[in-house]
Amino acid sequence: MREDSIDMTYLRLEGITKRFGSFVANDNISLSVAAGTIHALLGENGAGKSTLMNILSGLYQPDGGQIYLEDKPVLINSSNKAIQLGIGMIHQHFMLVPQLTVTENIILGTGDRFNLNLRHKQQEITELSQIYSLEVDPKAKVGDLPVGVQQRVEILKALYRQARLLILDEPTAVLTPSEVESLIAILRQLAAAGQTIIFISHKLEEVISLCDTVTILRRGQVVANTTTKASSPQQLAELMVGREIVLQLHKSATSLGKKILSVQSLQVEDDRGVAAIRNISFQLHAGEILGVAGVDGNGQRELADAIAGLRSVKAGKICLDGRDVTLWNPQKRVRELQIGYIPEDRQTMGLIMGFSIANNLILKTFIQLPFVRRFLLQKQVIEQNAETKIQQFDIRASDGNVKVSQLSGGNQQKVVLARELDREPSLIIAMQPTRGLDVGATAAVQQQLLSQRDRGAAILYISTELEEVMAMSDRIAVIYRGEFIDVLDRERATIETIGLLMAGGRTPI
Numbered sequence: 001m002r003e004d005s006i007d008m009t010y011l012r013l014e015g016i017t018k019r020f021g022s023f024v025a026n027d028n029i030s031l032s033v034a035a036g037t038i039h040a041l042l043g044e045n046g047a048g049k050s051t052l053m054n055i056l057s058g059l060y061q062p063d064g065g066q067i068y069l070e071d072k073p074v075l076i077n078s079s080n081k082a083i084q085l086g087i088g089m090i091h092q093h094f095m096l097v098p099q100l101t102v103t104e105n106i107i108l109g110t111g112d113r114f115n116l117n118l119r120h121k122q123q124e125i126t127e128l129s130q131i132y133s134l135e136v137d138p139k140a141k142v143g144d145l146p147v148g149v150q151q152r153v154e155i156l157k158a159l160y161r162q163a164r165l166l167i168l169d170e171p172t173a174v175l176t177p178s179e180v181e182s183l184i185a186i187l188r189q190l191a192a193a194g195q196t197i198i199f200i201s202h203k204l205e206e207v208i209s210l211c212d213t214v215t216i217l218r219r220g221q222v223v224a225n226t227t228t229k230a231s232s233p234q235q236l237a238e239l240m241v242g243r244e245i246v247l248q249l250h251k252s253a254t255s256l257g258k259k260i261l262s263v264q265s266l267q268v269e270d271d272r273g274v275a276a277i278r279n280i281s282f283q284l285h286a287g288e289i290l291g292v293a294g295v296d297g298n299g300q301r302e303l304a305d306a307i308a309g310l311r312s313v314k315a316g317k318i319c320l321d322g323r324d325v326t327l328w329n330p331q332k333r334v335r336e337l338q339i340g341y342i343p344e345d346r347q348t349m350g351l352i353m354g355f356s357i358a359n360n361l362i363l364k365t366f367i368q369l370p371f372v373r374r375f376l377l378q379k380q381v382i383e384q385n386a387e388t389k390i391q392q393f394d395i396r397a398s399d400g401n402v403k404v405s406q407l408s409g410g411n412q413q414k415v416v417l418a419r420e421l422d423r424e425p426s427l428i429i430a431m432q433p434t435r436g437l438d439v440g441a442t443a444a445v446q447q448q449l450l451s452q453r454d455r456g457a458a459i460l461y462i463s464t465e466l467e468e469v470m471a472m473s474d475r476i477a478v479i480y481r482g483e484f485i486d487v488l489d490r491e492r493a494t495i496e497t498i499g500l501l502m503a504g505g506r507t508p509i
């Protein structure tokens with residue numbers, strides 16, 4: 001934070017209201033952010049954070065209220081207008097074109113022609129990246145860059161457009177611990193250089209260490225505008241939820257049952273036909289959680305897909321419950337075995353966005369009793385099922401007829417979980433199951449999975465969040481370039497050892 005800028009308000013919102021039909025997503029929101037500071041926006045899933053930021057970036061028009069930039073009232077009626085006003089949004093799902101270079105991505109849409117002065121543009125981008133210590137090769141193809149570097153490109157893109165207010169929506173959710181550290185250093189430096197930053201995150205420790213001030217939303221309303229100095233994670237969590245919450249997990253001792261999953265010398269290719277899983281073997285028992293830790297893109301997705309039957313296997317064998325299922329299709333696996341699969345990408349693989357919550361909840365079982373009787377869908381049973389799941393998983397929606405496309409990200413994830421944990425699966429493949437969930441929902445999902453383990457489910461828990469893998473697992477496998485480079489008992493594992501292994505710190509066993 002710059003000392004001379006502390007009291008200069010850069011952004012002020014007064015009474016912002018946004019309705020979707022009769023639902024009030026933002027209810028009379030007022031807040032202000034000083035120039036050169038980092039301001040956190042917190043709230044449970046569905047509290048209205050993204051809606052408010054979409055208003056600031058010109059995607060939605062408010063139904064009431066006024067936005068001021070440097071005390072001047074502004075009308076942000078399009079994304080272009082937001083950019084003209086110096087507002088840069090860095091989305092969680094990057095908006096970059098993977099086939100293009102860093103420079104091409106940055107200048108895309110600015111009116112500058114690609115083939116004109118490319119070298120000059122590259123030079124300009126190198127200079128910009130040096131000013132803000134955002135190290136990146138302007139000639140690199142974006143698709144070849146790690147996620148953390150792609151994010152830098154997004155930030156550079158906003159800075160190139162002369163953004164002075166940067167909005168980051170859950171920027172650390174997809175980053176490795178070391179990438180988080182470097183992002184935090186970058187944001188501090190940007191603020192010191194006078195940029196104003198809005199930071200949305202569900203990670204409260206991170207918010208307290210990085211941000212200066214914080215606004216907490218609950219059900220569309222501001223419940224607190226405060227400083228992070230005056231707050232603890234517990235206090236922030238309680239303000240978000242409106243009651244006392246327990247963030248501690250209760251994990252009982254394991255009692256291993258029979259072997260559920262056996263994977264032998266597995267090899268799987270990615271979408272481009274490149275080896276993604278090179279040679280993986282392991283076994284998983286009933287009542288056990290095997291955590292898979294690793295930096296994104298080391299074969300986790302292909303491993304999960306292959307076990308769920310969504311991707312064919314190049315070589316090796318997968319046995320479930322003693323049967324060789326390597327060549328079974330997913331329908332047969334679902335029908336004959338109980339598998340719950342929580343995929344990484346809920347929007348494309350986990351849900352049909354145009355369907356209601358109720359129908360998404362029966363996607364896997366709709367051909368079966370009790371939802372179908374004499375070839376007729378049992379509407380009442382389906383609605384009743386939705387009501388129960390909405391309650392049980394605390395899905396924030398008025399009823400089961402709401403389309404999932406209208407739910408907040410975290411609530412969409414709860415719908416996937418509610419469906420996949422239904423009917424007591426014997427194997428659960430959980431990939432980033434808490435990504436995008438608020439603190440309360442994260443604890444609830446983890447507790448749910450632990451109770452599934454206690455009743456005898458075998459769980460493959462794949463996550464890039466090291467602390468989460470440590471908290472949940474009985475054994476931890478570290479995946480690196482398509483191989484398990486070590487499998488450690490929980491007792492043997494420390495954050496340091498796993499962190500080192502994740503970075504490829506040892507040769508394969």
Ligand SMILES: Nc1ncnc2c1ncn2[C@@H]1O[C@H](COP(=O)(O)OP(=O)(O)OP(=O)(O)O)[C@@H](O)[C@H]1O
Nearest residue numbers: 020025045046047048049050051406407408409410
């Ligand atoms: N286009 C829309 N139509 C109807 N309702 C919507 C629409 N967009 C958002 N909502 C509703 O507005 C509320 C706020 O959603 P929003 O996405 O702003 O929450 P959020 O705080 O960003 O949540 P999360 O942490 O889960 O991302 C939610 O209840 C959501 O269902």
